[in-house]
Amino acid sequence: MSTPAAQHVPGRAPDGGIATRARGLTKAYGSGETAVRALDAVDVDITRGRFTAVMGPSGSGKSTLMHCLAGLDTVSAGQVWLGDTEITGLKERELTRLRRDRIGFMFQSFNLIPTLTAAENITLPMAIAGRKPDEKWLDQVIDRLGLRDRLTHRPAQLSGGQQQRVACARALASRPELIFADEPTGNLDSRAGLEVLGFLRGAVDDLGQTVVMVTHDPGAAAHSDLVLFLADGRIVDEMARPTADAVLERMRVLAGGNPQTPGSDIVQERLGDGRAAQED
Numbered sequence: 001m002s003t004p005a006a007q008h009v010p011g012r013a014p015d016g017g018i019a020t021r022a023r024g025l026t027k028a029y030g031s032g033e034t035a036v037r038a039l040d041a042v043d044v045d046i047t048r049g050r051f052t053a054v055m056g057p058s059g060s061g062k063s064t065l066m067h068c069l070a071g072l073d074t075v076s077a078g079q080v081w082l083g084d085t086e087i088t089g090l091k092e093r094e095l096t097r098l099r100r101d102r103i104g105f106m107f108q109s110f111n112l113i114p115t116l117t118a119a120e121n122i123t124l125p126m127a128i129a130g131r132k133p134d135e136k137w138l139d140q141v142i143d144r145l146g147l148r149d150r151l152t153h154r155p156a157q158l159s160g161g162q163q164q165r166v167a168c169a170r171a172l173a174s175r176p177e178l179i180f181a182d183e184p185t186g187n188l189d190s191r192a193g194l195e196v197l198g199f200l201r202g203a204v205d206d207l208g209q210t211v212v213m214v215t216h217d218p219g220a221a222a223h224s225d226l227v228l229f230l231a232d233g234r235i236v237d238e239m240a241r242p243t244a245d246a247v248l249e250r251m252r253v254l255a256g257g258n259p260q261t262p263g264s265d266i267v268q269e270r271l272g273d274g275r276a277a278q279e280d
């Protein structure tokens, strides 16, 4: 299913551009009888200047979609663009440069380098690229994330929430075209998770960034502008201006409303998280 609504969600006016686009995106793992079709001819447009969440039961293809859109994984068929650049077909070296220069990443496990300070972690991708950070922008990001007095700390000296804020600053440092966040709140308590979601929301609203976030948590998805729902490797639904309850309900329907249906256990499990996050 195509996702045209991603282009006309009410609210803050986008510039109309598409940050990333896929057509007929198919990804199969293995071959023959054991082949798994993780993505099945997905068409998707991610609008610039928006916060998009990707949800779906375990194994529905969320991470695979993110990895293929970000050029972290090859596709079996179909095409993917970052802005106007078709990334399917690029060589590994070109992909590495494209990811480093044009995409910011956040992961559930923060992925900070333990021996580097927060400041060094934040600027590492730019240092590797041999690029000088825009100091004014960097200052703005550091202050916004409340990291000014933590810059000389190493990851082990920071709380989980602070580490994820450093990862968020690292993702923002190069002012990327797109930030991919894979379960960025998955390792955080609800308060630290809410803080990180607030920063991502602010990065979109105030700094004009584009964020795509994979999450299991309806409460986290409720911070986005648009939720894309995946099931069995396809985008089967979407929801603009989501609330945690509405997302939960949609997940329940997608899981068939049957407690035995794969995925509904996650919905049940997350019911608590979603409510807790909203009440916090």
Ligand SMILES: Nc1ncnc2c1ncn2[C@@H]1O[C@H](COP(=O)(O)OP(=O)(O)OP(=O)(O)O)[C@@H](O)[C@H]1O
Pocket (backbone or CB within 6 Å): 029, 030, 036, 037, 038, 056, 057, 058, 059, 060, 061, 062, 063, 064, 065
């Ligand atoms: N490297 C791989 N080799 C074989 N199968 C894989 C591989 N990676 C993913 N898969 C399969 O592809 C399908 C989609 O996996 P994916 O990790 O994208 O789902 P997901 O929605 O992100 O799941 P989760 O919520 O559990 O992280 C699953 O059936 C999974 O088992």
